[in-house]
Amino acid sequence: MSGRRANGVTGSEESLAQAVWRQLLQRTMERFVQSSATLRDLGLTPGHMRALLVLEPGTQPTMGALAQAFHCDASTVTWLVDRLEERGLVERRSLARDRRVKAIALTPDGVKMKQLLEQRFFEVPPAFGALDRSLLQALRSALVEMDNDRPPAPR
Amino acid sequence: MSGRRANGVTGSEESLAQAVWRQLLQRTMERFVQSSATLRDLGLTPGHMRALLVLEPGTQPTMGALAQAFHCDASTVTWLVDRLEERGLVERRSLARDRRVKAIALTPDGVKMKQLLEQRFFEVPPAFGALDRSLLQALRSALVEMDNDRPPAPR
DNA sequence: TATTGTTATACTCTATAACTATA
DNA sequence: TATAGTTATAGAGTATAACAATA
Numbered sequence: 001m002s003g004r005r006a007n008g009v010t011g012s013e014e015s016l017a018q019a020v021w022r023q024l025l026q027r028t029m030e031r032f033v034q035s036s037a038t039l040r041d042l043g044l045t046p047g048h049m050r051a052l053l054v055l056e057p058g059t060q061p062t063m064g065a066l067a068q069a070f071h072c073d074a075s076t077v078t079w080l081v082d083r084l085e086e087r088g089l090v091e092r093r094s095l096a097r098d099r100r101v102k103a104i105a106l107t108p109d110g111v112k113m114k115q116l117l118e119q120r121f122f123e124v125p126p127a128f129g130a131l132d133r134s135l136l137q138a139l140r141s142a143l144v145e146m147d148n149d150r151p152p153a154p155r
Numbered sequence: 156m157s158g159r160r161a162n163g164v165t166g167s168e169e170s171l172a173q174a175v176w177r178q179l180l181q182r183t184m185e186r187f188v189q190s191s192a193t194l195r196d197l198g199l200t201p202g203h204m205r206a207l208l209v210l211e212p213g214t215q216p217t218m219g220a221l222a223q224a225f226h227c228d229a230s231t232v233t234w235l236v237d238r239l240e241e242r243g244l245v246e247r248r249s250l251a252r253d254r255r256v257k258a259i260a261l262t263p264d265g266v267k268m269k270q271l272l273e274q275r276f277f278e279v280p281p282a283f284g285a286l287d288r289s290l291l292q293a294l295r296s297a298l299v300e301m302d303n304d305r306p307p308a309p310r
Numbered sequence: 311t312a313t314t315g316t317t318a319t320a321c322t323c324t325a326t327a328a329c330t331a332t333a
Numbered sequence: 334t335a336t337a338g339t340t341a342t343a344g345a346g347t348a349t350a351a352c353a354a355t356a
Contacts, residue, residue, distance in 0.1 A: 017284040020291045022277045023298045028183040033226065047323075063338060071188065073325050078339055080323090100332045100337045122177045127300035129172040135290050136175045143178045145282035202346075218315060228348050233316055235346090255314040255355045 031121075038120045042113065047080050048087065049121075052106075052114045060093060060103035089113055186276075193275045197268065202235050203242065204276075207261075207269045215248060215258035244268055 039049055054069050055061070061069070067077045081104055084090040089110035093103045106114060131139075194204055209224050210216070216224070222232045236259055239245040244265035248258045261269060286294075 016288060016291050016295075017279050017286065018277070020295045020298065021279045021283055023295065023302075024179065025183055025186065025277060027298055027301055028180055031180065032184075032187075036226075045322085064336095074338065075326080075340080076324055098333070098337085102338065122173070122180060124172050124176045125297075125301045127297045128176055131172065131293065131297055133171060135293050136171050138286065138290055139294070140171075140175045140178065142280075142282045142286055143175065143182055146182055146280045147178075200345085219313095229315065230317080230349080231347055253314085253356070257315070 027125075035121055038117070042117065044087075044113075044117070045083070047083060048089070049117060051080060051084055052089065052110065052117050053121075055090065055104065055106050055110070055114065057106050057111045057114070060105040062101045062103055064101070066104060084110070182280075190276055193272070197272065199242075199268075199272070200238070202238060203244065204272060206235060206239055207244065207265065207272050208276075210245065210259065210261050210265070210269070212261050212266045212269070215260040217256045217258055219256070221259060239265070 035049065036046070039046065044052075050070065051066075054066070063074065063077050063081065066081070067074050070077065070080075081090060081092065085092065088107055090104050091107055093105055095101050095103055190204065191201070194201065199207075205225065206221075209221070218229065218232050218236065221236070222229050225232065225235075236245060236247065240247065243262055245259050246262055248260055250256050250258055
């Protein structure tokens with residue numbers, strides 16, 4: 001696996017990028033595992049977290065839009081929003097223009113909880129924060145490119 | 156949030172690292188979501204994946220060791236290993252020195268499946284592979300440091 | 311008596327299908 | 334008739350407690 005070539009890139013370069021990317025995925029996976037401890041502290045479930053990360057203050061997506069964002073079934077969103085409402089983190093709002101749809105908005109408590117959660121979840125590891133500015137900028141460009149590479153319909 | 160300071164680092168530097176780290180976590184989260192499609196292709200569940208990523212060919216951890224690695228209950232490991240055995244990916248081995256413990260080893264099929272899975276899961280995004288060698292090396296050092304920063308007992 | 315792993319059981323999360331209320 | 338969301342129900346995944354085998 002170490003001497004292989006691809007795209008005209010030499011084997012050793014390929015393998016460096018591969019090793020670093022792998023490490024990156026592994027460190028971030030650990031971050032997710034750690035987040036379960038954070039969640040316990042805040043009295044939240046992974047479902048709560050997922051919702052709080054997607055919902056933005058000032059917006060009020062419909063149940064259907066949330067199902068799309070979460071890549072899950074409509075009934076699952078009903079269940080999840082029930083849990084969030086029980087915790088007082090979101091509220092269902094009926095829209096006058098079409099009384100079938102429900103718009104989901106963060107409550108003030110929900111906004112606070114979201115901030116708390118993001119503060120902890122996205123906390124920058126010291127070693128990463130110490131990286132050179134130029135390196136971070138190059139990395140950011142690459143990340144933007146990766147974002148553009150994504151297929152338009154993420155089903 | 157943009158003008159805050161920490162550790163004597165100026166606000167704008169702090170905020171660049173923060174933004175890039177956040178992007179990084181978001182890209183890798185997407186990678187996990189994408190992996191569910193890969194899993195479907197391979198006929199595996201997220202549980203299968205988790206196990207295959209942890210198990211190494213040539214090693215045979217005990218059930219208890221797996222429970223620690225997965226941060227889960229002993230009975231959950233029993234259940235998970237049952238699923239893996241049904242698929243022919245692992246086998247339980249009794250140890251002569253202590254006939255209570257079961258050692259879990261990848262079967263030849265399991266090794267193949269692990270390779271296939273890792274090939275796809277750790278596939279390097281082109282934009283990342285195109286980064287400068289020096290940048291990748293700096294990043295690798297930071298990642299190693301992050302690894303060392305981890306608390307020794309990850310409960 | 312303590313430890314390793316399993317079984318019985320219950321709870322959470324997720325999906326499918328049938329339903330209610332609007333449109 | 335079609336659509337947005339809910340309810341009834343079933344299945345996967347996870348945990349707690351009681352258990353069997355071994356130390």
